[in-house]
Amino acid sequence: MRLVQVTIPTGKRQTVLKLLDEEGIDYVVTDETSGRKYTAVAYFPLPTNAVEPVLEKLREVGLEREAYTVVVSAETVASEHFEQLKAEYAEKEESEERIARQELEARADELASSLPTYVVMTVVSAVIATAGLLLDSPATVVGSMVIAPLIGPAMAAAVGSVVDDSDLFRRGISLQILGVLLAIASATIFAAFVQITNLVPPGLDPLSLSEVEERLSPSVLSLAVALGAGVAGAVSLMTGVSAALVGVMIAVALIPPAATVGIGIAFGDPALAVGSVVLVAVNVLSINLAALVVLWYAGYRPEQFFRHDRAKMATIKRVAVLVGAIALLSLFLGGVTYDSYQTAQTEQDIRSAVATELEDPAYSGYELLEVDVTTETEYLLFHRPTSIAVTIGVPPDAPRPGLAAEIETRLSAEYGIAADVQVLYVEVERSR
Secondary structure (H helix, E strand, O other): OEEEEEEEEOOOHHHHHHHHHHOOOOOEEEEOOOOOOEEEEEEEEEOHHHHHHHHHHHHHOOOOOOOOEEEEEOOOOOOHHHHHHHHHHHHHOOOOOOOOHHHHHHHHHHHOOOHHHHHHHHHHHHHHHHHHHHHOOHHHHHHHHHOOOOHHHHHHHHHHHHOOOHHHHHHHHHHHHHHHHHHHHHHHHHHHHHHHOOOOOOOOOHHHOHHHHOOOOOOOHHHHHHHHHHHHHHHHHHOOOOOHHHHHHHHHHHHHHHHHHHHHHHOOOHHHHHHHHHHHHHHHHHHHHHHHHHHHHOOOOOOOHHHHHHHHHHHHHHHHHHHHHHHHHHHHHHHHHHHHHHHHHHHHHHHHHHHHHHOOHHHOOOEEEEEEEEEEEEOOOEEEEEEEEEEEEEOOOOOOOOHHHHHHHHHHHHHOOOOEEEEEEEEOOOOO
16 A cells, blocks of 8 residues: 655645545645645555556646655555545456556666666676686575666666656666676676686586586577566566565576676687577567566556557567567577487487397397487587497496497488497496
């Protein structure tokens, strides 16, 4: 619930109070003596979802748009009339928690941090994320997300679009671009520093780290993460719920991938850098798209009616641009998903070939223990198997026939897989 305070212009006192009486709103009125333009101040509690419609009605009866209006959260209101008002608006409005447009704009503007704070927190979060990735520490990576200030700019851009506030929209977009570039630059510099100073083992392969490897090949499922983060951000904003935890979700989609880009640049791995750049771009676009659609669907529009069509056209154009860009980048994600499927299928084919070969009576008692496939990247995206290490369990003193050549021949003939095959024999002794 909210406590609203409005200043009443000269000559409008009775009109305003009559409207409040007709709406069944309890109020307190005090005289205003600071000037001639306003003669009174009215205080009245409202359900959260009633603030915007009531303020609109007050505007219609003459409450000036420039009038001093304050909306604050109220903990408790003990009033029979208020409970009736709450029930009435619960029937009228789809959401009991939907905040007013004015409050939405104020919250979005507040979430978009001041530039110095935004820069410092973004750099610090990117450095911590880079350290966590290089340490292969999930806890450290999660810690970097907690302090990332990225929810504000995304929500500011979406709100600015639906309410036709060009300044808020431009601020949100510019801060997002700045934040991503800062995160990548900070991660690159820090990763290069730890590499030069040998704070990480010399010759470290970033892809040997699980936290880095999982961001090398982003799949279509990454879209679900980013879209979910955007929806959650918009819902938390328009319901007045704390955005702190949702901000972590948005940071999940942006900070680690941006740090991975920096690691790829610093360690000279173009495949890692390109894959992560695409992931960052898709996530940024998806978060903005989801937030924009949710806020527009929730019914937020500009205050002036004649600006509704302009806001609608601008929103439609921006949604179209976002959808087109996401669709284009999703071709990359689709390629990665397809490559992951092909890689898994290839490994399955290799296992099948080895298992079939071991069915030969000559290999009686032999047991497939492990298959390790080494791949190389082609065209910055697709993977091709180059070597296969097969671990076979054999009884003690078992013969060692030319199994590697047989497996290699079968793979080439039946599956079209050309790769070097190595067979490691491990003696297995069983009690029975």
